[in-house]
Amino acid sequence: MNYKTLALILLALIQAYKLTLLAVKRKSFSNPIPDNVKDIYDEEEFQKWRMYSAEKSHWELWQTLTSFVITFLLILTDAFSAFSKLFGTNIYWCSLGVTLLTVITDTVTGCVFGYVDSMIVEQKYGFNKTTKATFIADQVKGLVISLILSLGLTALLATFHLWLGKLMPVVFAAALFLFILFITFLYPFFSRIFNKFTPLEDGELKDKLTGLLEKNGYRVRAIQVMDASRRSSKSNAYFTGFGKTKTIVLFDTLVDSSTPDEICAVFAHEMGHGIHKDTLKNQALSLLNVCLIALCAYLTVSCAELYKPFGFDSVNYGFAMVLVGEIELAIISPLLGLFSAWHSRRAEFRADRQAVVEGYGKDLISALKTLARENFSHLAPSPLIVKLEYSHPPLSERIKAIEEGMKQN
Numbered sequence: 001m002n003y004k005t006l007a008l009i010l011l012a013l014i015q016a017y018k019l020t021l022l023a024v025k026r027k028s029f030s031n032p033i034p035d036n037v038k039d040i041y042d043e044e045e046f047q048k049w050r051m052y053s054a055e056k057s058h059w060e061l062w063q064t065l066t067s068f069v070i071t072f073l074l075i076l077t078d079a080f081s082a083f084s085k086l087f088g089t090n091i092y093w094c095s096l097g098v099t100l101l102t103v104i105t106d107t108v109t110g111c112v113f114g115y116v117d118s119m120i121v122e123q124k125y126g127f128n129k130t131t132k133a134t135f136i137a138d139q140v141k142g143l144v145i146s147l148i149l150s151l152g153l154t155a156l157l158a159t160f161h162l163w164l165g166k167l168m169p170v171v172f173a174a175a176l177f178l179f180i181l182f183i184t185f186l187y188p189f190f191s192r193i194f195n196k197f198t199p200l201e202d203g204e205l206k207d208k209l210t211g212l213l214e215k216n217g218y219r220v221r222a223i224q225v226m227d228a229s230r231r232s233s234k235s236n237a238y239f240t241g242f243g244k245t246k247t248i249v250l251f252d253t254l255v256d257s258s259t260p261d262e263i264c265a266v267f268a269h270e271m272g273h274g275i276h277k278d279t280l281k282n283q284a285l286s287l288l289n290v291c292l293i294a295l296c297a298y299l300t301v302s303c304a305e306l307y308k309p310f311g312f313d314s315v316n317y318g319f320a321m322v323l324v325g326e327i328e329l330a331i332i333s334p335l336l337g338l339f340s341a342w343h344s345r346r347a348e349f350r351a352d353r354q355a356v357v358e359g360y361g362k363d364l365i366s367a368l369k370t371l372a373r374e375n376f377s378h379l380a381p382s383p384l385i386v387k388l389e390y391s392h393p394p395l396s397e398r399i400k401a402i403e404e405g406m407k408q409n
């Protein structure tokens with residue numbers, strides 16, 4: 001069997017796996033709701049949630065099918081190599097050409113389905129606050145970032161492989177990891193491209209939150225409020241940065257829709273992530289991830305024979321990224337995801353425990369219930385999907401654990 005046939009078969013198998021997961025998800029929309037979360041939706045809201053989820057998964061199905069068909073056809077018809085030939089014979093330009101083609105096709109499908117998702121589905125259920133102008137601006141900014149990153153990565157891969165030979169995977173892994181650290185470090189800066197952040201106003205709430213930090217001897221650079229309401233009515237909070245840039249970000253939607261004690265509860269949870277160094281642990285996981293990517297990339301660019309059946313004369317670094325991303329990582333990532341999702345759910349339970357210790361157990365439950373209601377969460381997801389993909393435990397399990405914790409306190 002030649003490499004092209006193998007690639008097409010693997011692509012089809014990966015697609016079959018994705019469709020199976022989607023079917024499992026769709027089936028779970030009629031799972032019975034656990035007793036401790038029955039009060040989140042009334043009958044009417046529950047029916048609305050089911051329609052919303054069915055519609056979301058319907059479009060998700062079309063999106064994965066479209067992406068699959070495009071990639072499949074591009075590979076089948078040797079379109080990648082034909083496109084790369086437009087850029088002459090220089091190995092760098094030919095590689096960048098292929099990457100350009102993937103960025104263009106990804107952007108087009110991303111734009112179309114992103115538009116359907118926010119401007120049609122989310123709009124219909126009243127979540128969307130994005131105006132057409134914001135949507136277009138987001139897409140343009142996203143395209144620029146994606147062009148810089150993808151073309152940069154392809155050029156890096158080519159340079160390292162051509163110059164370093166066998167040392168390439170190690171240096172490439174190190175460079176990728178440094179890059180991820182750099183992005184994490186700069187995340188607060190990047191997010192400013194998309195949102196406005198303002199320091200939390202002085203007052204009772206800020207005093208309470210600062211009190212919580214001081215009591216635990218924990219320092220953050222800032223407590224920021226993000227204008228999430230510009231895009232969506234969904235609310236949240238997160239912890240970001242490390243070292244001197246540690247920041248706790250509260251969505252303005254959370255601040256506006258919760259009681260001060262509920263905000264303290266969510267804040268204590270985020271502080272819990274900080275105290276347990278969860279960002280740092282995630283970095284360790286992403287180091288493992290980049291080592292795997294670097295190894296895959298090295299093996300893929302080291303075999304010049306691999307490229308001939310796809311119409312290339314020699315190695316093409318842009319096409320190598322397609323093979324690594326669409327096939328190799330698509331096979332490896334679910335396995336790694338299983339572990340990282342499990343790890344992340346554990347961290348969530350631990351962060352909830354922090355809020356319980358601070359005496360905000362009850363408020364955390366009511367805050368989580370409000371968040372679940374506002375975010376239209378799935379209250380009875382399939383255990384299989386939770387294991388494979390959920391970075392947060394289902395709400396009913398969290399509430400159970402919080403209540404246990406409150407008894408022990």
Ligand SMILES: [Zn+2]
Nearest residue numbers: 269273348351
């Ligand atoms: Zn959390």
